[in-house]
Amino acid sequence: MTHPFLHARHLARAFVTGAALALASVSPSQAAAKIQHLVSPGGIEAWFVQDATVPLIAMEYSFAGGSAQDPKDKPGVANLVGDLLDEGSGDLDSKTFHERLDRRAIELSFSAARDTFRGSLRMLRDNKDEAFDLLRSALTSPHFEAADVERIRAQVISGLRRESTNPTSLASRKFLEMAFGDHPYGRQTTGTLESVPTITVADMKDYVGRILARDTLKVAVVGDVDPTTLGKLLDHTFGSLPAKATLNPVPDVEAAKPPERAFVALDVPQTVIAFGGPGVKRGDPNFMAAYVVNHILGGGGLSSRLYHEVREKRGLAYSVSEGLLWLEHSAVFIGNTATRADRAGETLDAVEREVSRIAEEGPTQKELDEAKSYLKGSQMLVLDTSSKLAQALLQYQQDKLPIDYIEKRNAIVDAVTLDDVKAAAKRLWGQGLLTVVVGRAPQAAAQPAAAPASKSN
Numbered sequence: 248m249t250h251p252f253l254h255a256r257h258l259a260r261a262f263v264t265g266a267a268l269a270l271a272s273v274s275p276s277q278a279a280a281k282i283q284h285l286v287s288p289g290g291i292e293a294w295f296v297q298d299a300t301v302p303l304i305a306m307e308y309s310f311a312g313g314s315a316q317d318p319k320d321k322p323g324v325a326n327l328v329g330d331l332l333d334e335g336s337g338d339l340d341s342k343t344f345h346e347r348l349d350r351r352a353i354e355l356s357f358s359a360a361r362d363t364f365r366g367s368l369r370m371l372r373d374n375k376d377e378a379f380d381l382l383r384s385a386l387t388s389p390h391f392e393a394a395d396v397e398r399i400r401a402q403v404i405s406g407l408r409r410e411s412t413n414p415t416s417l418a419s420r421k422f423l424e425m426a427f428g429d430h431p432y433g434r435q436t437t438g439t440l441e442s443v444p445t446i447t448v449a450d451m452k453d454y455v456g457r458i459l460a461r462d463t464l465k466v467a468v469v470g471d472v473d474p475t476t477l478g479k480l481l482d483h484t485f486g487s488l489p490a491k492a493t494l495n496p497v498p499d500v501e502a503a504k505p506p507e508r509a510f511v512a513l514d515v516p517q518t519v520i521a522f523g524g525p526g527v528k529r530g531d532p533n534f535m536a537a538y539v540v541n542h543i544l545g546g547g548g549l550s551s552r553l554y555h556e557v558r559e560k561r562g563l564a565y566s567v568s569e570g571l572l573w574l575e576h577s578a579v580f581i582g583n584t585a586t587r588a589d590r591a592g593e594t595l596d597a598v599e600r601e602v603s604r605i606a607e608e609g610p611t612q613k614e615l616d617e618a619k620s621y622l623k624g625s626q627m628l629v630l631d632t633s634s635k636l637a638q639a640l641l642q643y644q645q646d647k648l649p650i651d652y653i654e655k656r657n658a659i660v661d662a663v664t665l666d667d668v669k670a671a672a673k674r675l676w677g678q679g680l681l682t683v684v685v686g687r688a689p690q691a692a693a694q695p696a697a698a699p700a701s702k703s704n
Contacts, residue, residue, distance in 0.1 A: 281296050281297065281298070282294055282295070282296055282640065282650055282651070282653070283295045283296070283297070283474065284650055285468075285474055285477060285478060285481075286478075287477075287478035287479070287481040287482045287486075288478055288479070288482060289481075289482035289486045290461075291461070291464070291466065291478075291481040291482060291485050291486065292464075292465075292466065293466035293467065293468050293477070293481060294466070294467045294468075294640045294641075294643075294644060294650060295467075295468045295469075295474065295477060296468070296469040296470075296633075296636060296637075296640070297470075297471075297472065297473065297474065298469060298470060298471065298633060299471045300471075301471070301633070302371055302372040302373070302471050303369065303370070303371060303372065303470050303471060303633060304368075304369070304370055304371075304372055304375055304378075304468065304469075304470030304471060304472050304633075305367075305368075305369045305468070305469050305470055305633045305634045305636075305637040306367070306368045306369070306466065306467070306468045306469075306470075306637060307365070307366070307367055307466075307467045307637040307638050307640070307641040308365070308366050308368075308464060308465060308466040308467070308485075308641065309363040309364065309365040309366070309464075309465050309641060309645060310363065310364045310365075310458050310459055310460065310463050310464055310492065311362065311363060311458075311463035311492060311494060312325070312362070312363065312364055312457070312458040312463070312492065312494055313325055313359055313360050313361050313362045313363045313364055313436075314326060314359045314360070314361050314431070314434070314436040315361050315362060315431040315432065315497045315575075315576075316431075316454065316457065316458060316494060316495055316497075317431070317434070317438075317454075318450065319431075319434075320442070320445075321438070321442050321445060321446055321450060322434040322435055322436070322437075322438045322439060322442050323403070323435070323436075323437055323438015323439065323442050323443045323446060324438075324446055324450050324451060324454050325359035325364055325436070325454060325458075326358075326359045326403070326436050326437050326438060327396075327399065327400065327403060327438070327443070327446055327451060328357070328359070328364070328451050328454050328455060329357040329358050329359045329364065330357075330399045330402075330403065331389065331391060331395060331396060331399055331451065332357045332385045332386070332389050332455075333345070333348075333355055333356070333357065333385050334389075334390065334391075334392070334395040334399065335389070335390040335392055335395060336384040336385045336387075336388045336389045336390055337384040337388045339384070340390070340392070341390070341392070341395050344381070344384075344385075347377070347381060348381065351370065351371070351374040351377055351378065352370070352371060352374070353368070353369070353370045353374060353377070353378045353381065354367070354368070354369040354370070355367070355368050355378070355381060355382060355385070357385075359436055360436065361431070361432055361436060361574055361575075362574055362575040362576075362645075363645060364458055364459070365641075366382070366386075368382050369634060372470070372471040372472065375472060375476075375480065376480075379480045379483060379484045380483070380484075382484050383483060383484040383485075383487070386459055386484070386485070386488065387487055387488065389455065391448045391451055391452065393448075396448060396451075400443060400444070400446070403437065403438070403443055404440065404443055404444070406437065407437060407438070407439065407440050407443065408440065410437075411440070412513070414511075414513055414515050414517070414518070414519035414585070414685040414686060415519050415583065415585070415685075417511050417513065417519075417685045418511070418519045418520070418521035418583060418683045418684075418685045419521055419581075419583070420435055421509055421511055421521070421683045421685070422521040422522075422523060422581060422681065422683045423435075425503060425507060425509055425681055425683065426502040426503050426523065426524075426579055426681060427500060427502065427503075427577070428503070430498070430500045430577075431497055432500065432574060432576070432577060456489070456493075457492060457493040457494070458492055458494075459488055459489070459492075460488055460489040460490065460491055460492035460493075461485060461486075461488050461489070461490055461491075462490060462491045462492055463492050463494075464485060464488070465641060465644040465645060466481065466485075466641075467636075467637045467638070467639075467640035467641040467644065468637065469633040469634075469636045469637040469640070470633055497575070497576055498576065499576045499577065500576055500577045501525060501577065502523075502524065502525040502526070502577060502578075502579045502681075503525075503681060504524070504525065504678055505524045505678045505679040505680050505681050506678070506679035506680060506681070506682075507681050507682070508681075508682045508683075508684070509682070509683045509684070510683075510684050510685075510688075511683065511684070511685040511686075512686075512687070512688055513685050513686055513687070514687060515588075515685075515686055515687070516587070516588060517585045517586065517587065517588065517686065518585065518586055518587070518588045518591035518594075518684060518685065518686030518687065519583065519584075519585045519684075519685045519686060520583065520584050520585070520586070520591065520594060520595055520598070520682065520683070520684050520685075521581065521582070521583045521682070521683040521685075522569075522581075522582045522583070522595075522598060522602075522680045522681065522682045522683070523569075523579050523580050523581040523582060523680065523681055524579065524580060524675070524676070524678060524679070524680055524681050525578070525579060525580075525675075525678075526571050526572060526573065526577075526578035526579040526580045526675065527571065527573070527578050527671070527674070527675070528573055528574075528577070528578045529573040529578075529646045529647075530646075530647060531578075533667065533670070533671055533674070534573075535659050535660060535662075535663055536663050536667035536668050536670070536671040537571065537671040537674070537675060538571060538622075539615070539618050539619065539622065539660065539663050539668055539671075540605070540609075540610060540618075540668040540669075540671045540672045540675070541569065541570065541571050541580060541675070542618045542621070542622060543605070543610045543614050543615070543618050543668070544569060544601070544602070544605050544672075544676075545567065545568055545569025545570065545582050546568065546569060546570050546571075547618065547621065548568070550617070550621070551567075551568070551569075552601050552605060553567045553568070553569060553582070553584075553598060553601055554566070554567055554568075556597050556598075556600075556601045557584060557594060557597050557598060557601075561593070561597055563584075563586050563590055563593060563594040563597060564584045564585060564586045564594055565585070566584065566585075567582065567583070567584035567598070568582060568583065568584075569581065569582030569583075570582070573646075580675055582598070584598070588686050588687045591684060591686060595682065595684065598680075599679070599680060602676045602679075602680060603676070603679070605672050605676060606672050606673050606675070606676035606677045607673075607677075608669075609665070609668060609669030609672050609673070610665075610668055610669070610672070612665055615663070615665055615668055619660050619661060619663070622660050623657045623660055623661075626653075626656060626657070630653070639653075
């Protein structure tokens with residue numbers, strides 16, 4: 248289950264181990280039976296799968312907070328912290344720290360999402376002591392040296408400048424502003440061109456001190472390590488962090504109710520359309536029905552209704568997709584597509600018609616059966632490596648799901664009825680859409696390109 252726009256920039260750096268990690272196969276059926284709830288001697292809890300198929304270890308972990316804890320006038324703090332934690336710590340400067348990682352083929356990364364500050368650590372089994380020690384150092388004694396801060400700040404600002412002329416980035420940014428307004432979810436995780444230059448080292452140290460704490464820590468580990476050794480490594484890595492985080496309260500928020508439309512002018516050949524509305528939170532008893540019917544409408548790739556109507560039937564766009572985004576304090580669905588500027592209106596009409604049709608009629612039994620079959624089968628692909636399994640186990644913890652959820656999931660999918668998905672479709676799409684259109688003004692898009700002036704002879 249992926250979150251559109253949620254982790255967008257935001258994929259971790261790939262080191263030498265990337266190719267090797269892809270070989271670390273884990274059978275989901277075997278993994279489900281072997282998931283342990285490990286508690287270290289110092290009280291650090293982790294979901295753990297011991298697997299010696301390949302001599303690798305993958306760990307994913309998170310702290311509550313994320314970019315929702317950024318100061319209101321300084322969005323981008325959490326993101327900048329994530330980019331700087333591995334830029335030197337303890338007695339190692341940035342260059343030496345990265346040389347240590349590269350020498351041992353250790354992959355270490357951090358990223359900020361809206362509700363969580365996340366980290367990833369992957370290594371060969373024989374390098375585990377050094378890998379966990381480097382992570383401990385990054386979490387507990389980051390340098391934030393002025394030269395490193397300014398170098399990374401310049402990279403972030405450069406990315407924000409590129410996004411300021413990228414229609415897809417502008418569409419997603421405007422959509423979240425429209426949906427959430429002044430709520431922290433309406434701000435950009437990466438910050439703005441105005442805010443990032445004002446972030447200080449003191450802001451980042453304050454964030455680290457408030458957020459990186461043991462009481463909100465969640466950990467998932469998959470790989471070739473025994474429980475006793477792992478418990479000692481977890482205590483060494485996380486045991487010296489503060490016991491309790493200091494989080495500012497984040498209120499629950501309902502996304503703005505459709506219909507509503509916004510236009511962002513940008514002189515580009517293709518118009519980008521983002522659309523969505525209020526969604527279903529992960530803990531809602533009707534979540535799975537919403538997830539299944541969403542797959543039918545726009546989450547099923549080449550088999551989705553939107554793809555059929557917009558791409559195959561009318562040739563309006565190369566792709567169109569739509570998915571659920573669930574957060575700690577809200578939920579939305581978000582879709583997007585891109586089309587020729589002069590066909591933007593036609594494309595949007597096609598999307599709105601299909602959304603309205605499924606809201607009124609719901610899907611067919613055949614569509615429901617096919618969606619169930621796909622969602623059950625695709626689970627095997629989602630969890631086919633140790634890294635993917637660790638990521639899933641962390642997500643399940645964040646979603647407050649039981650430790651045996653992998654075993655239960657297919658039965659939960661099977662239990663969804665046609666009445667359930669019809670009700671979910673009406674709930675999701677019965678009010679229409681929040682829509683953002685980024686591109687040329689409609690009247691400009693409708694004008695043909697001017698013919699070149701003829702030469703006089």
